[in-house]
Amino acid sequence: MTEKIHIKDKEIVVPGALLAEGLEYLPSGRAFRDGENIYASTIGLISIKGRVIKVIPLAGKYMPKRGDVIVAKINGFGKFGWTLEIDSPYKIDLNVGEISMNYIDLKTNKLSDYFKIGDYVFGEITDITESGYMSLTAKRRPYRKLVNGNIIKVGPTKIPRIIGKQGSMINMLKDMSGCEILVGQNGLIWISGEAEKESKAAEAIKLIERESHLSGLTEKVKSMLEGK
Amino acid sequence: MAILKPYFTDLLTKDKREDGRKLFEYRDVVIETGAIERANGSARVKIGNTEVLVGVKLDVGTPFPDSPESGILMVNAELLPLASPHFEFGPPSKDAVELARVIDRGIRESHAVDLDKLCIKPKEKVWMVFVDIYPINDDGNLFDAGALGAIAALKTAILPKYDEDEEKVLHKELTKTKLPIQQIPILTTFAKLNGKIFVDTTMREEKEIDARLSIATIDDETTSAMQKGGVGTFTAKEILELTEKAAELAKKLRKLIPSK
Amino acid sequence: MGSKVGAPEKLIVNGKRLDGRKLNEMRKMDIKIGVIPNADGSSMVTLGGTKVICSVYGPKEVLPRRNLDTEQAFLNCVYGMASFSTPERVRPGPNRRSTEIGKVIADALAPAIFMEKYAGSEITIIMEVINANAGTRTAAINAASVALADAGIEMRDLVCSIASGKADGQLMLDLFEAEDNFGEADMPLAVLPRTKEITLLQMDGMLSTAEIKKLTDMSMKACEELYKLQKKALQEKYETEKDASE
DSSP states (O other): OOOEEOSOTTOEEOTTOEEEESTTSEEEESEEEETTEEEEOSSEEEEEETTEEEEEESSOOOOOOTTOEEEEEEEEEOSSEEEEEOSSSSOEEEEGGGSOSSOOOTTTSOGGGTOOTTOEEEEEEEEEOTTSOEEEEOSSTTOEEEOSSEEEEOOGGGHHHHHOGGGHHHHHHHHHHTOEEEEOTTSEEEEESSHHHHHHHHHHHHHHHHTTTSTTHHHHHHHHHHOO | OTTHHHHHHHHHHTTOOTTSOOTTOOOOEEEEEOOOTTSSEEEEEEETTEEEEEEEEEEEEOOOTTOTTSOEEEEEEOOOGGGOTTOOSSSOOHHHHHHHHHHHHHHHHTTOBOGGGGEEETTTEEEEEEEEEEEEEOSSOHHHHHHHHHHHHHHTOEEEEEETTTTEEEEEEEEEEEOOBOOOOEEEEEEEETTEEEESOOHHHHTTOSEEEEEEEOTTSOEEEEEEESSSOOOHHHHHHHHHHHHHHHHHHHTTSOOO | OOOOTTOOSOSEETTEETTSOOTTOOOOEEEEEOOOTTSSEEEEEEETTEEEEEEEEEEEEOSSGGGOOSSSOEEEEEEEEOTTSSSSOOOSSOOHHHHHHHHHHHHHHGGGBOGGGGTTEEEEEEEEEEEOSSOHHHHHHHHHHHHHHHTTOOBSSOOEEEEEEEETTEEEESOOHHHHHHSSEEEEEEEETTTTEEEEEOOEEOOOHHHHHHHHHHHHHHHHHHHHHHHHHHHHHHHTTOOSOO
């Protein structure tokens, strides 16, 4: 049994690329085993840690999972809450019991008093319900209905770069733009402040999305927010 | 996204757009002609991230009974789901039909294509000019991009050979004759959002506007077509001001049309 | 296929084809990735004079709901030809030919996609030919393959496709229009390069078993080159999108 690694750390691989031969190696991320070999399943970046060969996706739609913090759009009413759109094929519900610490009696209140279609909410994905839908909770701070502001969409694979190591990038964006910024793992970002500053912050985020790979990005973002 | 309307309104009251443009400023416009070898005339237009391909195809057919010595012009738009997640499969939508008809109007009413020069045999055979507009990426303002593509493709179109004896078009053989073009109508579309008027909407802006007014202008600043869309309204004063603004903007855009 | 109107005298002159190619030579293929910002993945492929653009949207919600499959993705594969893409204008909209091509292309791509991972959702692939000079469905498959990769759809492999056939009695690769119209046979093929599994095979005309074998070998070899082109185009685009952190 031969054991061989065919790729290097930080290499870009395409779907079907042979990564390693041998059962000693373990596929992680967008990698799969076929027979004794490991292959990539999407376009991605290789990260090798010991015997684990991980393919970090560089493209792809958002796939929701429990614990993710997201920005979602209300797109319909259900019996006890609302249905949400998160730019993913999977459905997420928001139950009326998850929007406030107070009890809301639907006999005396209308759902549309709280959220209308087209409204946005910031929340966290909790469990999968009995009907197979995931659900969102938005009753504890900082989760809430988002009012006014600017909403933009970026590729979900760029979110880690926009947040930065330990939040360094996002904090800089907030400080320098003077805006509140809420980042959804699903790629939707809410920016709130003065309209012109909201535009500037959005432009800076789009810059990070385009040039996430290049060095000197932090400096570029800084000077964009400072003057121009 | 209803959430964006207050944001855009805020910016517009300061005469600003979210991409830094002024109210009556177009995004970068690029026009390339001749890229599609099978078409008799073609143009690829980019306005910002909006991209449209227009192809002109010529064929010979029978004229309409009420204009037995005139060629026929037909403008069509295909909103393929390729260009936007908002386009659906199926027969032409109302939007596709309106887009085609507005662009057609500016060209037809200005007699841009001299249809009287396209008669081969009166009452029997005339040239038919098909203009097909295919958006490739919709980031707003398909009207102006499509119209620029249409006139650029028409202006650079070359007639294929027509075999008089066999009575058929030899599609793969070209003459050196261009289509007879006598006007260059340019369409400019104005949008209105909470009272503020601006030009060349991006897709994000387009979703929030109350109304739009498209105006086609020809060289001498005559208007050859107008179309108001959307459920909002315009005042008479605004309309008159916009026809003048349209002529001004059309002048600049007309310069970008290649000569071949 | 007898003698047709408009047929050139000879399709092969002094061992060379009318466009100067050798018998086993493909036309030049050019691949551009990410040409449609609105799409989740997109590409434009040029194969000689044939030009095809492709958009991929997905995975997304299935509409209409009757298409929903709880076991695997619903692959909505649509092939079309722009009205100005052919010598004589073709009426826009689906027709029997384009419907069949859409179906065989879906059958060519599905084996490569991890369909079960997208159960309950839809992947829409839209291919539009904007200039036609034969080989349109093969160019479309190559375009769809890289567009799917560009969209981050999980696949076992890329999909490569080329046609081969017979004209003027000679076996040749990647027939262009005159050869396709006036030749004796045309055989488009698509393959998963890693496992060499064939996912599309069509033939019209007349061929002996020995000829089919030769043509299959010719096409599979050409697909090895196509795989390199697809891989190069994807790596080049993403080389400029590498994430510096993690």
